[in-house]
Amino acid sequence: MRCDFADSLLQGYFDCELSAASADEFERHLEDCVACASELVELDILSARLKVAPLYEVAPPSLKKRIRTSLRPVTRTTAIPRQLLWHLLAAAALVVLVIVGWRLRLAFHTDDYRAELATEMVDAHVRSLRPGHLTEIHSSDGQAVNEWFKEKLSFAFPARDFGKDGFALRGGRVDFVDNRSVAVLVYAHIGYPINVFIWPTRERGTSSHAGSLQSYQWIDWRKGKLEFCAISEASAADLQQLRRLFIE
Amino acid sequence: MNDLDAEDRLHFEQLVLPHIDAAFNLARWLLRRREDSEEVAQEALLRACRFFRGFRGEDVRAWLLQIVRNTCYSWLEKNRPRELMVEFDEERHLQPVATPESIAITNNDRERLTRALEALPSRFREVIVLRELEGCSYREIATIMSIPIGTVMSSLSRARRQLYFALADPSCKEAVREV
16 A cells, blocks of 8 residues: 555655655654655665666757757857858859859959858857947947047048938947958948948959858948948848948 | 847857757657657747747746747647547556566666656656656746646656556566565
């Protein structure tokens, strides 16, 4: 026969979940109850077997990786997965094959460079999303942002607020990408921060390029002697709109 | 995913992600299949991320496991409804897990324990996994399963008893009873 305590106090006593008073009460009961004493032994044997087995199954590394990726790597600073890089390079190479003659080598170099640059920009974007890293000067006043940059950079550009078009200027910072200092203007668009990286370029040609990487969109264009690259979680169309505002 | 800003996401990573193993382990024992468990554990984590803004408690593991549990049962309802129907009749099937044949086939204790645990009705399996494998307190189990602490105790008692006798070697079952 099982004791009346078997379903309650016995379990609590075994699991150390009883109050001191209840534990005392149960220990007094235990002195006379053979059924409970033997069931305690059984519980102990079972628990030991379950622990020794071992039955605990940890999550496979692939699952952990998938979950971390789907959360977007906020703290990650390493490069994009090699496989993705190869896909990008393969895509770049395909584009190159279409172009004939002497441009072939040059084009390959350019696309290769672009893929690498996009990776660096996305990394810089992700780094900037850490708390307190987005802006060094926090202002929606284009003039004030311009003044701030003037002392820090060897090149100049107009910082403008496009608040009425839905792209509010939040400020700027100086970042370090592709082994050089670049200016970054920060905009906010329906809750998404947008980083616009700006640096001087000697390359000509005003064609614009866009793509996505790790769920971030990027678009790159040139104006005058400057190159611009905008990165965000906002949609590609939003970034196109911002580009048009810049070019106007 | 877009509901969390960068700061919340970092917070989520630091607080919740250390419990991925616990989430997977619970899903694995509730669903009894590793492949499905990966899918459901991932879904549960994404759900947790969506609800993370609403989390104000202190026990992150219990909060996450509660979501995992709910996700598992929704998944079972959708994908294996028959399994849940059968389990309403908990006492009906106390299958003899450790038949002499199965013991001959596998002498591996882990294998036997796995099959015995998998044969338990899911509610009993859950309390065993949460208590014996995950080391949850009664209060945590009560939160996770949304049941009173008294029910935690009685469920544990019945679950342990079923498991103990399912595992006992038939030949020495009586001897054990007589100790």
